[in-house]
Amino acid sequence: MARPVSNRQQNQNWGTRGHQDERDVMTQAPEYLKRSDVQGDEPPRKRSRFDITTREELSSVPPIQRQERFDHREATNSSSRRFESRLESKRRDDNESCIFPPNAHQEDEGHYRGGRGDILGNRYEILGNAGTGTFGRVVECIDRKNNHKVAIKIVRRVHRYTKSAVIEADIVRDVNRRAFNITRGDFKQTNFSSSLTKKDIWFDPRKLIVQLHSTFYAQGHYCLVFEKLGISLYELLKLNNYRPFLPKTAARFSYQILKAIEFLHSMQLCHTDLKLENILLRNSQLLSIHDSRDISSQNILPPFHIPAQDYIVLVDFGGATYDYETKSAIISTRQYRAPEVILNLGWSMPSDLWSAGCIVAELFRGDLLFATHSNTCHIGLIDRLVGPFPFSMLQHSKYFHRYFDQHGRSNWPTALRRQARDHVRKMPTLSDYCHNDRDLFDLLKKLLIIDPLRRFSATKALQSASLFSSFERLFSSSSHSSRYHVALFPLYPAYS
The missing domain is CATH 1.10.510.10 (Transferase(Phosphotransferase) domain 1)
Incomplete structure (x- = not known):
């Protein structure tokens, strides 16, 4: 049986790809995405995980220290949900830094810094911060074109994070396209959420996958526009x-x-x-x-x-x-x-x-x-x-x-x-x-x-x-x- 081919394998220039009708809101891709190690015939790669110790890091640690690294954070109370705060450092408190300082466009280790009222991609107005992580930030925005609220993932201006986000966008597009059985040209015009019913959601798993509306670059940051959802x-x-x-x-x-x-x-x-x-x-x-x-x-x-x-x-x-x-x-x-x-x-x-x-x-x-x-x-x-x-x-x-x-x-x-x-x-x-x-x-x-x-x-x-x-x-x-x-x-x- 022939091996299925993913969407990103079919397109060699995945580092700067985007929908034709999105180009009016795109700025030029940053230079680091044009390097030879990003484009060409490079085989598709899953993004590396940034929250774990890599094998290369472990190989550089002496055996005794390596064992300590495995065991020094053992759990002592299985009923305590606050065990290691569930890596709470990666989840800022909901009340902390809810809104960025106005007009504070600063680059902190590649992070985008913006404020309420800033416009992304000549279309999306920032309402507030929805989350911060290793990859960058998620902001809640209003789409000034249709007055709908969206969540935009603004990726850090760091090569490996941008490359990973481009792969993620390709995968979500593959899933959305398969799920809703539509062509690339129909993708942006389809409102998947408008006709959801209880029966559809519980019987149809295709409605259970997040919808990616579009992607674009803003000030060198790769941005992914997702449907707005509730809390986790x-x-x-x-x-x-x-x-x-x-x-x-x-x-x-x-x-x-x-x-x-x-x-x-x-x-x-x-x-x-x-x-x-x-x-x-x-x-x-x-x-x-x-x-x-x-x-x-x-x-x-x-x-x-x-x-x-x-x-x-x-x-x-x-x-x-x-x-x-x-x-x-x-x-x-x-x-x-x-x-x-x-x-x-x-x-x-x-x-x-x-x-x-x-x-x-x-x-x-x-x-x-x-x-x-x-x-x-x-x-x-x-x-x-x-x-x-x-x-x-x-x-x-x-x-x-x-x-x-x-x-x-x-x-x-x-x-x-x-x-x-x-x-x-x-x-x-x-x-x-x-x-x-x-x-x-x-x-x-x-x-x-x-x-x-x-x-x-x-x-x-x-x-x-x-x-x-x-x-x-x-x-x-x-x-x-x-x-x-x-x-x-x-x-x-x-x-x-």
Whole structure:
């Protein structure tokens, strides 16, 4: 069978490509994108991950220091969602630097600095900052052409980040084009969000992928214009003080996540970075639930916020990789990383399903399933929850003797410090973790299979999981119990 060809393989000049009708809002591409190492017949490459230690960095570290680097940040409390603040340094507080200083066009390590009212691409007016990351910034803008709000990712003016963003844009265009079965010429004129219905979103995974409107350059920065969405599931979980989602809401989210993965895998595309931060609500309207029995009491618990609509969208395709492409050794954020990735056995689409299992557990329980930053500790937690590791899998790993004894038993009891050992010992088996929730246990035991060759695909999990067996009951709209007081809670009134 002929290998499918991605859109970016068909176009050699991908460094400066853009739609013909976008050129009126484009400035000239920066010089560093015109270098010979960017264009030409270079094979497509997945963007490198900037939040992990690379193999080259590890090779320069002496063995003793290398082990310390693996183990010095062991988890000590699995119930603490603030474990390492979930890399909180990468997530600025919502109230911090919400708006850039007016007219402060400064370059700080390649970052774009702008203010409210600035115009990007002669079209988009900045309303405020929506987020900051290693790659650059995301700003909320108003499209002065149609008065619609959009989110624009402004990439740092650094070669490797720009190159990665161009690849990401190509992948999202490939997905959007496949999803909506339209030609390149129709792409910009189609409004994918205008006719969304409950049935479409829950049955049609193509509506669960973020829409990329256009790309352009502004002052040398590569900019990606996305549809405006709500907050991430992580932000909603944090807003609720890490209390788990309502079971029906968690089940609905789980179904949509698996449908989105099923669609991506039908394209032979691995997302590689599935986590709550990369799953956004379609809108930011929330309902605030109070216990009516205690509403006049002095000891009122903080309100519990639920989405006004349980519609989600999968975002961040910066690490997405076609299954036939050259792959990096390490993918995924640590806590969602599959065993085959940890053991450097190679990976494919099943790694996304392991991440999905970690997400499902987090939705139903509120805490990270694997709260660790160490390979040894991570393997120990996996071994306790769903182990043991199959020996037939371990014998192919070059790290076999680093993490296991000759009989295939994990060496975490002797390799970890006392606090880390205690943390691993507290990990229950999967059946104990799920308590009496048979539907949750049934789904997780299909997704959290250590051997990727035996792990269920998204399609099989959707078809066989008892959690989704009664679709009409799961997705029927129901009123909240009379014991609750429900009020509309607009999270971001200025932008909603």
